[in-house]
Amino acid sequence: MDMGCEILLSPSSVRSGGAAFHVDGVDFAYDGAHPVFRSLALTARPGEFVALLGPSGCGKTTLLNLLSGFLPPNSGRITIDGETVTPEMPSLGYAFQSPQLFPWLDVLDNVRFGLRMAGRLPDADRRDKAMAALALVGLEAAAGKFPHQLSGGMQQRVALARALVLEPRLLLMDEPFAALDAITRATLNEELLRLCGRLGQTVLFITHDVEEAVFLADRVVLLGIAPAGIHSELAIDLPRPRRLRETRRLERFTTLTDTLLERISAIVAAA
Ligand SMILES: Nc1ncnc2c1ncn2[C@@H]1O[C@H](COP(=O)(O)OP(=O)(O)O)[C@@H](O)[C@H]1O
Numbered sequence: 001m002d003m004g005c006e007i008l009l010s011p012s013s014v015r016s017g018g019a020a021f022h023v024d025g026v027d028f029a030y031d032g033a034h035p036v037f038r039s040l041a042l043t044a045r046p047g048e049f050v051a052l053l054g055p056s057g058c059g060k061t062t063l064l065n066l067l068s069g070f071l072p073p074n075s076g077r078i079t080i081d082g083e084t085v086t087p088e089m090p091s092l093g094y095a096f097q098s099p100q101l102f103p104w105l106d107v108l109d110n111v112r113f114g115l116r117m118a119g120r121l122p123d124a125d126r127r128d129k130a131m132a133a134l135a136l137v138g139l140e141a142a143a144g145k146f147p148h149q150l151s152g153g154m155q156q157r158v159a160l161a162r163a164l165v166l167e168p169r170l171l172l173m174d175e176p177f178a179a180l181d182a183i184t185r186a187t188l189n190e191e192l193l194r195l196c197g198r199l200g201q202t203v204l205f206i207t208h209d210v211e212e213a214v215f216l217a218d219r220v221v222l223l224g225i226a227p228a229g230i231h232s233e234l235a236i237d238l239p240r241p242r243r244l245r246e247t248r249r250l251e252r253f254t255t256l257t258d259t260l261l262e263r264i265s266a267i268v269a270a271a
């Protein structure tokens with residue numbers, strides 16, 4: 001039995017599974033501002049990894065905030081597994097560009113914090129569950145450290161563990177690795193895919209990096225300049241499991257990234 005199975009079978013294991021989401025006929029404008037979306041439609045099937053790509057200001061973060069229920073649409077409907085979204089939905093997990101850890105809590109308590117808020121488990125079980133989540137991201141040994149003692153990459157791993165411990169069925173990630181150096185980012189991209197393969201959650205991953213989008217995703221959704229909404233989609237038919245060095249060498253990888261780069265150039269040129 002490999003380590004993954006052991007973790008999955010223990011009582012404190014972290015599970016997930018994937019949720020479907022549907023964005024249907026959504027209009028959205030910030031107060032008094034130009035519309036960001038008009039009749040936006042987007043769906044994902046359970047377990048799908050969707051990368052959302054587009055030039056700065058096109059509405060990526062806005063779409064994520066709509067999907068999380070933090071922003072209500074002006075019209076239309078957003079559902080997760082058929083239910084209208086609310087920010088408290090237990091099926092949602094978040095990771096942002098800045099890890100947003102509590103500096104006064106150690107790593108274990110940062111991960112445990114969400115479980116405490118959700119009031120889901122007795123204290124001892126919360127500890128076990130938080131340790132299992134830290135094991136998933138390779139940070140068991142750092143449980144007693146404080147955020148300032150960790151590198152940026154490690155902090156982002158803690159943030160990922162904090163999201164995963166809640167066993168989200170939809171993980172919403174807004175440029176989570178954008179502030180990291182290229183090597184750390186490559187490692188975290190591979191780790192994220194390994195975790196997704198194991199946990200099976202649906203992911204909406206925002207990035208403005210074409211190669212990152214192609215490496216990670218099953219499907220890339222390209223947004224045009226607001227309020228154009230979705231410009232186009234591209235299925236990423238690269239084999240899994242993916243390893244950065246091998247995958248990047250594939251001719252198909254180059255074709256897919258070139259296709260997206262051309263489309264982005266066209267979007268920017270037309271703006
Ligand atoms: N809180 C806000 N109030 C008003 N306008 C906003 C707010 N947040 C973003 N916008 C505007 O909405 C548009 C989309 O922004 P955003 O979703 O942040 O884009 P992206 O994440 O793709 O860079 C931009 O024109 C931006 O200026």
Ligand SMILES: [Mg+2]
Nearest residue numbers: 060061062174
């Ligand atoms: Mg943004």
